[in-house]
Amino acid sequence: MAYLQSVVTRAGYFTSKKGRLPYLLLFPGMLWLFTFFVLPIINLAGTSTQTPVAGGETGQYVQTFRFANYIDAFNQARPQFARSFLYATLATLLALAISYPLAYAIAFRSGRFKNILLVLVVAPFFTSFLLRTVAWKQILGEQGFVVPALRSMHIIGQNTSLTASALAVVTGMTYNFLPFMTLPLYASLERIDPRTLEASNDLYANGITTFRKVTFPLSMPGVVAGTLLTFIPAAGDYVNAAILGNPNTTMIGNVIDSRFFNIVDYPTAAALSFMLMAAILILVTIYIRRSGTDELV
Amino acid sequence: MADASSSSHGDLKLTRVTKSFGDFTAVDDLTLTIPEGSFFALLGPSGCGKTTTLRMIAGLEEPTVGSIYIGETDITTKKPYQRPVNTVFQNYALFPHLSIYENVAFGLRRRGVKDVKEQVEKVLKLVELPHLAERKPTQLSGGQQQRIALARAIVNRPALLLLDEPLGALDLKLRRQMQIELKWIQTEVGLTFVHVTHDQEEAMTMADTIAVMNEGRIEQMGSPAELYESPETAFVANFLGQSNLIRGEVVSSDSDQSVVEVHGQKVAVLKSRNRATGKSILVGIRPEKIRISLPDDPRNGNVLTGGIVSDVSFVGVSTQYVVEMPWKQDLMVFEQNDGGTPTLRPGDPVSLSWNPPFTFGLDGSEDVNAGSEVDEPA
Ligand SMILES: Nc1ncnc2c1ncn2[C@@H]1O[C@H](COP(=O)(O)OP(=O)(O)O)[C@@H](O)[C@H]1O
Ligand SMILES: [Mg+2]
Numbered sequence: 001m002a003y004l005q006s007v008v009t010r011a012g013y014f015t016s017k018k019g020r021l022p023y024l025l026l027f028p029g030m031l032w033l034f035t036f037f038v039l040p041i042i043n044l045a046g047t048s049t050q051t052p053v054a055g056g057e058t059g060q061y062v063q064t065f066r067f068a069n070y071i072d073a074f075n076q077a078r079p080q081f082a083r084s085f086l087y088a089t090l091a092t093l094l095a096l097a098i099s100y101p102l103a104y105a106i107a108f109r110s111g112r113f114k115n116i117l118l119v120l121v122v123a124p125f126f127t128s129f130l131l132r133t134v135a136w137k138q139i140l141g142e143q144g145f146v147v148p149a150l151r152s153m154h155i156i157g158q159n160t161s162l163t164a165s166a167l168a169v170v171t172g173m174t175y176n177f178l179p180f181m182t183l184p185l186y187a188s189l190e191r192i193d194p195r196t197l198e199a200s201n202d203l204y205a206n207g208i209t210t211f212r213k214v215t216f217p218l219s220m221p222g223v224v225a226g227t228l229l230t231f232i233p234a235a236g237d238y239v240n241a242a243i244l245g246n247p248n249t250t251m252i253g254n255v256i257d258s259r260f261f262n263i264v265d266y267p268t269a270a271a272l273s274f275m276l277m278a279a280i281l282i283l284v285t286i287y288i289r290r291s292g293t294d295e296l297v
Numbered sequence: 298m299a300d301a302s303s304s305s306h307g308d309l310k311l312t313r314v315t316k317s318f319g320d321f322t323a324v325d326d327l328t329l330t331i332p333e334g335s336f337f338a339l340l341g342p343s344g345c346g347k348t349t350t351l352r353m354i355a356g357l358e359e360p361t362v363g364s365i366y367i368g369e370t371d372i373t374t375k376k377p378y379q380r381p382v383n384t385v386f387q388n389y390a391l392f393p394h395l396s397i398y399e400n401v402a403f404g405l406r407r408r409g410v411k412d413v414k415e416q417v418e419k420v421l422k423l424v425e426l427p428h429l430a431e432r433k434p435t436q437l438s439g440g441q442q443q444r445i446a447l448a449r450a451i452v453n454r455p456a457l458l459l460l461d462e463p464l465g466a467l468d469l470k471l472r473r474q475m476q477i478e479l480k481w482i483q484t485e486v487g488l489t490f491v492h493v494t495h496d497q498e499e500a501m502t503m504a505d506t507i508a509v510m511n512e513g514r515i516e517q518m519g520s521p522a523e524l525y526e527s528p529e530t531a532f533v534a535n536f537l538g539q540s541n542l543i544r545g546e547v548v549s550s551d552s553d554q555s556v557v558e559v560h561g562q563k564v565a566v567l568k569s570r571n572r573a574t575g576k577s578i579l580v581g582i583r584p585e586k587i588r589i590s591l592p593d594d595p596r597n598g599n600v601l602t603g604g605i606v607s608d609v610s611f612v613g614v615s616t617q618y619v620v621e622m623p624w625k626q627d628l629m630v631f632e633q634n635d636g637g638t639p640t641l642r643p644g645d646p647v648s649l650s651w652n653p654p655f656t657f658g659l660d661g662s663e664d665v666n667a668g669s670e671v672d673e674p675a
Contacts, residue, residue, distance in 0.1 A: 195390035198357050201377040202384045203404035203449070213403075217394045 048270035088234035103185035180229035188222025307368020314363030325513035338500035341510030383450035532668035577661025
């Protein structure tokens with residue numbers, strides 16, 4: 001770095017002040033973010049406060065800075081908001097419960113199968129998200145093996161089906177976002193020095209205590225990263241609810257989708273998007289603060 | 298939960314302990330007694346099975362064969378957390394997410410000890426780092442981490458403290474200082490220390506008893522002076538300090554000494570210091586025991602003539618000579634710089650002599666170079 005800097009300085013590009021190179025390196029990224037994130041966001045913010053043109057056609061809006069749009073939008077979509085956060089939370093917890101033992105086994109117990117298992121974890125990414133969701137629908141469908149099996153064991157009634165239900169939506173999201181949970185968990189478990197676990201054993205902690213006092217706390221960065229990477233896309237997801245749900249399981253993403261593309265109610269869709277973003281941002285901030293993982297890195 | 302203070306104290310006994318990894322034998326039929334309260338060093342070159350031995354004592358590895366006792370209690374198959382044994386790991390293995398205070402308190406809390414605060418503060422004072430209690434391990438220097446690892450272990454007052462090359466990561470100066478401190482702390486707390494090292498100087502300065510280990514076996518065990526003055530194998534003779542080992546044949550013996558012919562010259566070896574069972578023998582003598590003199594000077598005791606000085610190096614308190622003997626073997630001689638030795642240059646003819654009781658005899662089937670080419674301590 002210092003070398004590069006001196007080269008740049010000697011070449012006479014920046015003779016006035018040292019330390020400009022970092023900014024120079026940041027520039028392409030900043031430009032990208034500005035063009036494709038900041039500008040659209042400003043645009044979206046504008047749209048969210050528009051009102052229909054008086055006597056105009058559907059889809060024609062004029063900027064009026066009507067902030068009451070937000071209140072209207074929220075009142076219309078309150079159940080979907082609640083459902084989004086409920087489903088996302090459930091899917092995140094479920095994914096954590098499934099991923100933790102899996103990541104633990106891969107990190108500590110897999111031996112020479114470690115790489116194969118890791119490839120298997122990411123393997124679903126090789127097919128499209130949509131296809132996977134459709135596949136999940138078939139797995140849970142009448143023709144799949146799950147329903148007949150559960151029926152024959154009398155776990156579900158003869159007329160109960162699993163598709164088109166909240167259960168299908170939540171398990172679908174769990175399934176789709178599982179690698180986002182597993183990989184960060186694996187990464188942080190893998191980083192734990194096995195000798196700290198031995199030290200814990202040596203200092204009179206049995207397996208369970210060692211897990212509670214050493215392994216789990218040390219894996220917190222992975223838990224936080226994994227839950228965020230699962231919760232955030234899950235809260236905004238609409239594919240799972242669209243394919244696996246019913247009219248009573250619609251999430252906020254489905255409302256935004258239909259407002260934009262079916263009803264062409266751009267202001268409401270934009271306002272809902274903003275509220276979703278804000279809600280996620282606030283929740284995530286509180287979560288990171290409370291988990292106190294910054295101390296661990 | 299093991300309570301270190303009330304559970305079995307006493308000597309540590311390893312009986313015929315073997316540890317195999319697949320078809321590789323890391324520790325081979327090891328039998329060892331470590332007296333309670335002693336500072337015991339396990340010394341050997343890297344890869345000889347020291348860590349594996351410690352891990353079996355700690356319970357982190359289970360012996361393939363054999364048993365381990367502390368006093369009258371068989372701990373062979375006990376879990377690590379059930380043993381009154383604590384370890385100072387080579388890389389310290391402090392808990393990165395816990396403060397120094399909590400690191401040290403860890404074992405006490407697991408055992409449900411009452412006066413945690415008092416004990417932690419006391420041991421932090423002992424290692425002279427009470428002011429670091431609130432820090433995290435990563436904020437400490439290597440030497441400080443080393444002391445905390447020690448404090449975290451001794452605060453539990455285990456029947457046995459295992460130290461796996463605890464000073465290996467420290468620089469030379471700090472290492473020498475910590476050697477003295479460790480020894481002092483051991484005397485202070487009165488625990489049994491089992492100290493693993495590949496540094497023979499470290500083992501000699503610290504330990505009451507040293508076991509020299511080689512390829513999974515104990516070569517010899519004894520006090521530093523015993524091992525140095527009376528090595529029983531070529532490996533020990535070469536690994537602890539330096540030795541001159543000369544091949545010879547026993548030509549006659551009486552009740553207290555044997556006469557050995559080495560390349561046409563005769564030297565005496567005390568029977569009590571002779572390990573050779575047959576006629577073939579390695580005559581051993583430490584370099585600092587040898588006097589170097591001009592060929593014509595009268596000498597008595599064991600004398601070897603016909604040497605030619607091939608190298609002289611002056612190292613302050615002493616001068617080190619390499620002398621080539623007529624049978625093309627280089628012998629080492631260390632002379633005190635006390636004015637008693639003539640000034641010698643490479644090429645000068647010399648005789649070597651020493652007091653016969655300093656001679657030790659090793660079995661003639663041994664490799665003269667065993668233990669001299671293993672890795673030098675860093
Ligand atoms: N878990 C293991 N699996 C296979 N071989 C091992 C294992 N642990 C140690 N060894 C082998 O056993 C030998 C002794 O190792 P170790 O006890 O660590 O030696 P030291 O501590 O004396 O350097 C080495 O050759 C090492 O490669
Ligand atoms: Mg070792």
